[in-house]
Amino acid sequence: MTGDASDAERFVEIDDPDDPRIEAYRAIRERDLVGRDESFIAEGAVVLDVLLRLSRFRPQSLLVAENRKDAALTLLAETGTACPVYVASKPVLDAIAGFNIHRGLLAHGHRGPLPDWQSLVPPPDRPALLVVLVGLANHDNVGGVFRNAAAFGADAVLIDSTTCDPLYRKAIRVSVGGSLTVPFARFSDIGALCAHLDDAAVTSLGLATSGSEELAHLVPPQRAAVFLGAEGPGLPDRLLSRIRTVRIPMAANFDSLNVATTAGIALHHLRSAPVRPAQ
Incomplete structure (x- = not known):
């Protein structure tokens, strides 16, 4: 011009x-x-x-x-x-x-102050799709998760104190701006988070290679929170023991997906499959 x-x-x-x-x-x-x-x-x-x-x-x-x-x-x-x-x-x-x-x-x-994480949980009379990040220290992975969260219309991303900054320049770039549009907040007590989600009728789903349910067989609840851990250690056992666990089957002798890829697969399933009330 x-x-x-x-x-x-x-x-x-x-x-x-x-x-x-x-x-x-x-x-x-x-x-x-x-x-x-x-x-x-x-x-x-x-x-x-x-x-x-x-x-x-x-x-x-x-x-x-x-x-x-x-x-x-x-x-x-x-x-x-x-x-x-x-x-x-x-x-x-x-x-x-x-x-x-x-x-x-x-x-x-x-950037301004972060909101309280409780305020980002949609009220009980609305559908909800949340992403919860635990221990993600890689900016590329955090950016990739935010890109998927934006693409599949997640309401918010909740991150623990050990997860890296979504507004780090590289994370913003990898997210293609997703971390600028998807609301996010930090939480310090994962037990309090899980209890609040339970009270708000949000089904907590932990992605793990040892998950008890296959993602493809999961009937998506109207209100769900997808928990994702760092590649390698994954989500802590104390968390997996109190929430529903989901796995994505893979080829024999291979059991690892990039966490952003996992997020994309899980969010696509929860958004694209017929939605029914949580059991």
């Missing part, structure tokens, strides 16, 4: 990697590793499109490469977004970020 003078005024040229106005974008990898407290960085056209159109979060600013100005302008115009847009050459952008940014489109967003 061709911009006019008013379009040009929306951009702030940055030619110094140490410019204080782009402090939030400096040394992205190192900052991500130690945590960003109340903010996050999103990257790429697809993710920024989700952030601006569908997300409950709002950008504080954009940082774009010179050759991505038109793409940024289109997004801003179509979504009615007003925020500072900083523009830098590729060498300056790489120096700011600390590595080669191939996508050339970055946003600095404000």
